[in-house]
Every structure is written in structure tokens, then in C-alpha cells.
Amino acid sequence: MEQTNTTSPLIASSLTELQFNTLVAHSHDGIALLNANGLFSYVSPSVERISGYAPVELLGNVKDDFIHLDDAPEYARQIEQLKATPGQTIQLTYRFKHKSGQWNWAEAIATNSINVEGINAIVFNFKNITERVETQQKALAENANRDALLNAIPDIIWSIDTNHCLIHANTAFYSHVMAITGSQIKPGDNIACKHVNEATAQLWDVFYIQAFNGNAFVEHLNFLPTPDGMHEVTFSPIYQGNIITGVACYAKNIAERKIADERLRISEKNMAIAQRIARVGSWDIELSNGNPFTQPAIWTDETYRILGYDETTQPSLQAFVDRLHPYDKDYVLNALSTGIANNNTTPIEYRIVQPNGTIRWLKTEGEIFYNTTGQATRIVGTHKDITERKTLELEREKVVDDLTLRNKELEQFTYIVSHNLRGHVSNIIGMAAELAEPNTQPDIHQLFSTEIKNSAQKLDTVIKDLSFILQHKRGAIEAKVYISFAGLVNDINDSLGSLITGQNVQIDTHFEAEGINSIKSYLYSIFHNLITNSIKYYNPATPPHITIKSSLVNGMVQLHFTDNGIGIDLTHNADKIFGLYRRFHTHTEGKGMGLYMVKSQIEQLGGTITVTSAVNQGTQFTILLPNS
Amino acid sequence: MHKSHANSTSAPTCFILIDDDIVANMLAQMSIKRYFNEPVIHIFTNPADAVNFITEGEKYNNLPCTVFLDINMPILSGWDVLDKLEKIINAGTTAFNIYIVSSSIDPDDKTRAAEHPLVNGYIEKPLTPYLMQEVFAG
Numbered sequence: 001m002e003q004t005n006t007t008s009p010l011i012a013s014s015l016t017e018l019q020f021n022t023l024v025a026h027s028h029d030g031i032a033l034l035n036a037n038g039l040f041s042y043v044s045p046s047v048e049r050i051s052g053y054a055p056v057e058l059l060g061n062v063k064d065d066f067i068h069l070d071d072a073p074e075y076a077r078q079i080e081q082l083k084a085t086p087g088q089t090i091q092l093t094y095r096f097k098h099k100s101g102q103w104n105w106a107e108a109i110a111t112n113s114i115n116v117e118g119i120n121a122i123v124f125n126f127k128n129i130t131e132r133v134e135t136q137q138k139a140l141a142e143n144a145n146r147d148a149l150l151n152a153i154p155d156i157i158w159s160i161d162t163n164h165c166l167i168h169a170n171t172a173f174y175s176h177v178m179a180i181t182g183s184q185i186k187p188g189d190n191i192a193c194k195h196v197n198e199a200t201a202q203l204w205d206v207f208y209i210q211a212f213n214g215n216a217f218v219e220h221l222n223f224l225p226t227p228d229g230m231h232e233v234t235f236s237p238i239y240q241g242n243i244i245t246g247v248a249c250y251a252k253n254i255a256e257r258k259i260a261d262e263r264l265r266i267s268e269k270n271m272a273i274a275q276r277i278a279r280v281g282s283w284d285i286e287l288s289n290g291n292p293f294t295q296p297a298i299w300t301d302e303t304y305r306i307l308g309y310d311e312t313t314q315p316s317l318q319a320f321v322d323r324l325h326p327y328d329k330d331y332v333l334n335a336l337s338t339g340i341a342n343n344n345t346t347p348i349e350y351r352i353v354q355p356n357g358t359i360r361w362l363k364t365e366g367e368i369f370y371n372t373t374g375q376a377t378r379i380v381g382t383h384k385d386i387t388e389r390k391t392l393e394l395e396r397e398k399v400v401d402d403l404t405l406r407n408k409e410l411e412q413f414t415y416i417v418s419h420n421l422r423g424h425v426s427n428i429i430g431m432a433a434e435l436a437e438p439n440t441q442p443d444i445h446q447l448f449s450t451e452i453k454n455s456a457q458k459l460d461t462v463i464k465d466l467s468f469i470l471q472h473k474r475g476a477i478e479a480k481v482y483i484s485f486a487g488l489v490n491d492i493n494d495s496l497g498s499l500i501t502g503q504n505v506q507i508d509t510h511f512e513a514e515g516i517n518s519i520k521s522y523l524y525s526i527f528h529n530l531i532t533n534s535i536k537y538y539n540p541a542t543p544p545h546i547t548i549k550s551s552l553v554n555g556m557v558q559l560h561f562t563d564n565g566i567g568i569d570l571t572h573n574a575d576k577i578f579g580l581y582r583r584f585h586t587h588t589e590g591k592g593m594g595l596y597m598v599k600s601q602i603e604q605l606g607g608t609i610t611v612t613s614a615v616n617q618g619t620q621f622t623i624l625l626p627n628s
Numbered sequence: 629m630h631k632s633h634a635n636s637t638s639a640p641t642c643f644i645l646i647d648d649d650i651v652a653n654m655l656a657q658m659s660i661k662r663y664f665n666e667p668v669i670h671i672f673t674n675p676a677d678a679v680n681f682i683t684e685g686e687k688y689n690n691l692p693c694t695v696f697l698d699i700n701m702p703i704l705s706g707w708d709v710l711d712k713l714e715k716i717i718n719a720g721t722t723a724f725n726i727y728i729v730s731s732s733i734d735p736d737d738k739t740r741a742a743e744h745p746l747v748n749g750y751i752e753k754p755l756t757p758y759l760m761q762e763v764f765a766g
Contacts, residue, residue: 418732419700423649423753426731430655430754444658451651 032058033121036083036114041121050106050128052099068095068103079110082122086115093129105133156231156251159238162212164192164205167246180223211235211247220254230255275302279385285317287340288377293318306362306385308354325351325359327554332364340376343368349386361390405603412596416466424459428452480628483523484515485550485559492528496535504543505535513550516557516627522601529594530621534563539616552627556607559623567613577611642693643669646678646709647729648701656696656729656755663760675704679712682724686716696729696755699737706730710746719745727751727763 024031024044030051031044043055051058067075071094082090089111095103108126113119150157150170158169166187177185177194185194195201207219216236223229231251238246275281281303286295299307299315307323309315324332328350335348347365354360366381431448434440440448489509493500500507516523531546538544542564549560568577578599602609606626613619641664645653653671660667672678685693699706706728717724728741731753741750751759 414734418734418737419730422731422733423652423700426753427649427651427655430756431651433754433756434655434658455651 029125029127032124032126033119034124035121050104050126051096066096068097071095079122082110082112083114086112088112104128105130155253157249158191159246159248160191160208161246162244163190164208165190176223207233207235208247211237212244214244221251223251227258228255229253230258272301275300276305279306281306281383282381283315283320283383284378284380286378288371288375293321303383306360306383307352308356308358323352323354325353327351339366340368340379343370349390360385361387413466416462420462421459424455424462427455428459431455479519480517481520482515482517483520485509485511485548486514488523488527489531489548491524492531495528496532499532499535503535503538506543506545507531508545508547509549510547511550513552513557513627516625518605518625518628522605526598526601526623529598530561533594534561534565534619537563537565537567537619539564539566539618553624555627557625557627559621559625561621561623562618563620564618567615567617567619568611569615570611570613578609641667642691643667644678644682644693644695644724645669645671646675646695646701646706647698648673648675649698652698652729652731652753652755659755659757659760662757663764675701675706675709679704679709682713683716685724686718686722692723692725695724695726696751697726699728699730699732707740710744713746717746722746729753729755 025046027044027046030047030049031042032040032047033042035041039060040058041060043058045055047058048054075092075094078090078092082088089109092106092108092110094106094108096106098104105128106126107129108124110125111123113121113123147170150168151172153170154172156170156172156176158173159167161167166185166189168187169185174185177183181194183194185191192201192205195204203221207217210217214237216234219233219235221231221233223231230253232254233252234250236248236250237244238248279302282300283303284298285292286297289295294316297315297317297320299309303315304311304313307320309319313319321329321333332348332350335346339345345366345368347363349361349363351359351361363384363386364381365384366379368376369378369380371377431452435445435448435452486509489507493507499505527548534546535544545564547560547562549562551558570577578595599609602623602625607624609621609623611619611621643660645656647653647656650673653673657669657671660669670678670681672681682695697706697709704712710726713724713726725748726746727749728737728747729751730737732738733752738750741747749763751763
């Protein structure tokens with residue numbers, strides 16, 4: 001086509017002028033003749049379309065700044081050379097200024113026809129190639145960017161076509177091939193011959209063919225005979241429309257990750273073993289997002305085991321709370337909230353109940369993390385199963401308590417022997433000595449005879465009391481039965497009979513807990529002693545009024561005995577009230593044994609008794625008994 | 629163990645008995661009367677009354693007076709009485725000579741009595757003329 005155009009002036013003579021003009025006018029290219037003086041002697045009409053100038057504006061004229069300054073020297077050099085060589089044809093590429101001021105790329109074929117008669121000019125045949133140049137430049141820039149990106153990646157990237165020939169690759173690929181085969185590879189080369197051996201070539205072929213069949217997948221392949229060569233290779237088919245034209249591969253060295261993974265796996269396994277041996281489970285709770293009770297927490301295997309959960313349970317603070325022993329729940333939740341509020345990480349010891357009902361003691365320690373605004377974000381800690389230690393500790397405490405109690409009892413028996421027994425004995429000795437005096441007066445003789453008998457009888461009573469107490473101490477083990485409080489009070493009412501009616505005693509009961517599983521003789525003795533005490537120590541101003549209430553407190557039965565009697569001055573007697581042979585009033589015949597018996601029976605049942613009272617303000621006893 | 633400050637022939641001698649046991653008080657009274665001529669004996673079965681009586685006596689600095697104090701009593705024990713008396717009696721100058729008179733044979737009680745600054749001695753019940761002789765005649 002270009003050839004036709006450039007030679008058109010030469011063949012023009014064989015065309016009619018009309019034919020020639022029509023050809024030129026419709027040509028896509030511009031045609032111009034530049035005479036020896038460097039002026040346009042002819043421009044075709046299509047030049048206006050290319051340059052923006054009408055032919056009349058160009059004829060006999062030359063535009064100084066028509067050629068771009070950067071291209072002007074080369075352009076001038078080529079034209080000068082052309083002028084010097086008649087008949088030669090050259091190709092020029094340069095930027096020219098459109099009439100609008102915009103720079104365009106032109107490609108021109110120039111022929112020196114100065115010596116050709118009838119032309120006598122350099123024939124320019126040119127076209128605007130701006131679009132083509134820009135597209136090329138853009139493509140080059142894109143390629144450069146893409147290559148830079150690919151080369152910046154240390155991982156190996158390459159693509160091959162369905163003939164197993166390399167399409168494109170990054171420098172990591174080229175270096176890798178060089179390193180393992182010692183030879184270079186370039187785009188277009190068949191990749192099959194670039195493997196270490198035939199076996200690996202076949203292995204790779206299998207994967208390439210899978211990808212050619214439309215599968216995208218990831219394989220772990222070792223590029224080297226050592227573990228350092230372990231790579232994760234991604235195979236992705238290349239599509240052009242619906243047709244697969246090749247495969248793009250991405251290989252990442254995962255040797256370090258593999259080793260790290262393996263180390264982590266071993267370390268986690270070791271930790272699990274250590275936690276199992278130490279019976280310590282660890283946990284991690286997020287506090288900053290949403291409800292800390294329900295959002296997922298992290299537990300180690302041992303935490304699951306300690307709490308009695310299987311691996312299907314979603315770990316959460318709530319799941320932990322659900323295991324807390326009812327008695328310890330408030331304590332633990334309170335320790336948690338105050339711990340977070342005050343960054344107090346003092347360990348706590350408490351009980352949990354496993355699904356099979358087993359009660360375990362745990363010791364929990366944690367560390368709380370706060371953000372810069374002081375808000376708690378995370379709490380991480382451990383649960384340690386301390387059931388064995390705690391059981392021993394509680395047993396030891398019980399032994400110490402028992403020993404302390406025994407010691408106190410021994411002291412009390414010493415006191416009884418020193419005062420209650422010895423007191424009567426000394427009186428008998430003293431009176432007997434007086435009676436032996438020769439001149440004893442008859443009235444004294446009479447009195448002491450009676451008093452010796454009285455003292456001997458009192459002595460006998462004390463000995464019988466002691467015997468009774470010691471028998472109870474030996475703890476004749478009686479079966480526990482269900483005892484109705486109302487029935488118990490009725491029985492005591494009947495047995496006291498005239499004492500109740502004679503003193504006009506009123507007993508009100510309110511048994512919210514209707515009864516208890518316990519030892520009946522103990523309960524009878526406790527109720528009997530407390531009721532008779534209230535009647536004995538009544539306030540002469542008002543008839544005795546006794547109120548007995550029962551309720552359930554933390555699974556224990558709580559009893560309240562309240563009276564309107566003369567009361568006890570506890571400021572002086574708080575430590576003595578439940579002692580043996582301690583009487584607090586001189587006007588009544590107390591043996592001083594009732595409250596001692598009440599307390600020791602309650603303690604043998606595993607309960608406690610406390611008293612509040614003041615002189616003339618009645619007395620209230622509060623008893624807590626386990627309901628076994 | 630004791631001081632001697634009186635003899636069987638001197639003018640009326642003062643005694644205070646503090647014990648809730650009526651028989652013991654009677655025996656003590658008889659023994660004192662056997663040993664002293666015309667003794668003045670104040671008997672208190674309620675220790676609180678005795679404390680008040682001694683408080684008054686200490687104020688007016690009366691003639692020497694011997695106190696026989698029992699340990700085992702309801703409401704106020706002998707030790708409680710001593711605690712109260714410590715606050716009102718000056719051990720160095722007082723005219724009250726206090727003896728613990730108890731049926732107790734517990735060595736702890738005897739030690740405690742011996743160590744108490746207000747207590748002059750420990751007398752084991754029953755109080756007999758022979759013991760009076762031991763205490764007051766040496």
C-alpha cells in the first residue's frame with residue numbers, strides 16, 4: 001500500500017489527472033512535495049485531516065516549529081542525507097505539531113525525486129501513527145511494571161503454554177532454573193527439559209496436565225533433595241475466553257513455615273502433657289467485644305478436662321460459670337469483677353461440680369490486660385485442680401478443730417473436778433470435821449447432818465451428769481431420720497405438760513423448712529433444752545413467749561429460738577455461755593449443763609449455734625444445721 | 629505464803645467472806661470464831677455486793693480487814709472480782725488482805741493466785757481452825 005503511494009507520482013503519467021486526483025484525495029496517507037528550497041510545492045487534501053492545516057496554508061510555505069524540538073536534529077540530518085542521494089527512499093518517524101497545537105507522531109516515507117523531471121521534489125508520504133505509538137508505549141510501561149512486580153517477589157512465578165513452553169517468568173524463576181540445572185531458559189523454550197531428572201519431569205507433567213484440564217489447585221512439592229526445598233505451588237489455568245491456553249504457577253518456599261509449624265505442634269503437645277501432669281488448664285477470655293460471658297474463649301485440653309466438658313463444647317466464661325458450685329458462685333463472680341476493677345490478681349480457691357456430680361477444688365490465677373484508656377480487654381489465666389491438697393487441708397483442719405475441742409473439753413473437765421466435785425467434797429470434809437468436835441451445838445449437828453446428805457447427793461448428780469456427757473461424747477452412732485419440727489415441738493409440749501400450762505407459756509412456730517434429716521435424740525435434746533431454758537429464765541413481768549422459726553439457707557437448715565425472758569449480759573459472758581457448769585443467774589437451780597449439751601450436740605451434727613441477748617431484752621439463739 | 633498481822637487476843641478483827649456456797653461460808657465463819665475473839669464477819673453470796681462494800685472501805689481507809697474470796701461463782705468469778713478490785717485498791721497501801729479460798733486443786737489456779745499482786749495467799753477448802761492457825765500464827 002505504502003509502496004503504491006510512494007511510487008504514485010512515477011506511475012501518475014499513465015493515469016488520467018482525474019484518476020490521479022481521486023486516488024490522492026481518498027488516500028488515508030498524506031502526500032506532500034518538498035522542493036529543493038525546502039518549501040511545500042504540493043500537499044494532498046488528506047494532509048488537512050492529518051495536520052489541521054488547509055493545503056493553501058502550507059503551499060510555498062514552511063513551518064519552523066512543525067517538527068518537535070527533540071526530533072528536529074535527527075529529522076534534519078536524515079533530510080540532508082536524503083537530499084544528497086537522489087533516488088533514495090528513507091523512513092522517518094517524528095513528532096509534528098497539529099494546527100491545534102497538539103503533538104502527534106508521524107511516520108513518513110520520503111523519496112528524493114529532485115532529479116525526476118516533472119516532480120523535482122522530495123516526495124513525502126506520511127501518516128499519523130500517534131495512536132499506535134501511544135499504545136506501544138503504554139504496553140511497554142505495563143510490561144515493565146508487571147515485570148518489576150513479578151521480580152520483586154522472592155517466590156517463583158512462571159507460566160507455560162499447552163505445549164509446555166515457557167510464556168513468562170520472574171527473575172526468581174530464572175535464577176532457580178539456573179541453580180538447579182545450570183542452564184538458562186527463556187520464553188518459548190520447552191520446560192520439560194529443565195528438570196533435574198526424568199522422574200521429576202513426569203511428576204510436573206501430571207500437575208500441568210491437571211491444570212490444562214481446568215483444575216486450579218495447590219500442591220506441596222520439594223524442589224530440592226533437602227527439606228529446605230519444600231514449596232507450596234499454586235497451579236492456575238490460563239483462560240482465553242473458554243479455552244485454556246496454559247497454566248500460571250506460583251511457588252512459595254514453606255520450609256521455614258513447615259519447620260515452625262512442626263515446632264509449634266511439638267511445643268503445643270509438650271504443653272498439653274505438662275498441663276495434664278500438673279493438672280493445670282489455661283484459658284483466655286476477651287473482655288472488650290460484646291458480652292464477655294457468651295463470646296468464645298480459648299481453653300486448653302486440660303481446661304476442658306478439669307471442668308468436665310468434652311471437645312464439642314464452645315468455650316466461654318458462661319460455660320465455666322455453669323460449673324461453679326452453688327455455694328462458691330457468688331464468691332468467684334465477685335472476685336472476678338473486683339479483680340478486673342482493681343487489677344487484683346490474688347489467686348482464688350473454690351469448688352466446681354462436674355456433670356457426674358463430682359466436686360473438685362480449683363485454684364485460679366489470672367493476668368488482666370488493659371488498653372490505654374484503662375479498660376480491661378483480656379484476661380488470661382490458669383485453673384489448677386487442687387482437690388487432693390484441699391481435701392488433706394480440710395481433713396487437717398478438722399483434726400485440729402477436733403483436737404482444739406477436745407482440749408477445751410479437757411479444761412472443762414479439770415474445772416469440774418476442781419470446783420464442782422471438789423467443792424462438795426470439801427464441804428463434806430469440813431462439816432464432818434465440825435461434827436467430830438466434842439462440843440458441837442445440837443442445831444449445828446442437825447443442820448450439818450442434813451447438809452452432808454445434800455452435798456453427797458449433789459456430788460452424785462455431778463458424777464451422773466459427767467457420765468451422761470461422756471457417753472454422748474463417745475458418739476453412739478444413731479441413724480439419721482426425717483424429723484418434723486412441728487412434731488418435735490408437740491412432743492416436748494406434752495412432756496413439759498404442767499410447766500407449760502402452769503407458767504402460761506406461749507410457743508409460736510413458723511416452720512418454713514418443715515423438717516430435717518438428722519439424729520432424733522439430739523434434735524429432741526436441743527429443742528427441749530432451749531425451750532426449758534426460756535421458761536426457766538422468764539421475765540416475771542410477762543408470761544414466757546417463745547418463737548421458733550426455720551428456713552433454708554444455702555442448703556442448710558436455719559433455726560431461730562427467740563424468747564422474751566430476762567436475757568443474759570453477753571458483754572461479760574460471751575465466751576462462757578456455752579461452757580459446762582456455767583450459770584448466769586443466782587436465783588434459779590440451773591445445773592449449768594443445758595447450753596453446753598446443746599452446743600456439743602449441734603457441733604457433732606456439723607452445725608453452729610450463736611446467741612444474741614441483753615439483760616431484760618430476751619434471748620435469740622440462731623442454729624445452722626446441715627440437712628443430710 | 630502469808631503475813632501475820634493479828635493474834636487471838638486482839639480487839640475486834642474484820643473479815644469479809646465472798647462465796648455463793650452457804651455451807652462453805654458457815655464452815656469459814658465457825659473456823660474464824662474458833663480462832664479469833666469477837667471477830668466482825670461480813671458475808672457476801674453475791675460478789676458484786678462485796679465489791680461495792682470493799683470500794684467504800686478503801687475510800688475511808690478502815691482498819692485492817694481479811695478477805696476470803698472464792699473462785700467458782702456465777703456471774704462474777706473470784707478472778708472477775710479481783711479484776712474489779714485492782715482498779716480501786718492500791719496493793720501497796722491497802723488495809724485489805726485478800727486470800728483465795730477455793731476447793732480447786734488445779735495447780736493453775738494456785739499459780740495464778742500466787743502471781744496476782746492483790747492476793748496474799750491461797751487456802752484450800754475446807755477452811756479449818758488448823759488452817760487459820762497456819763495463816764495467821766505462822
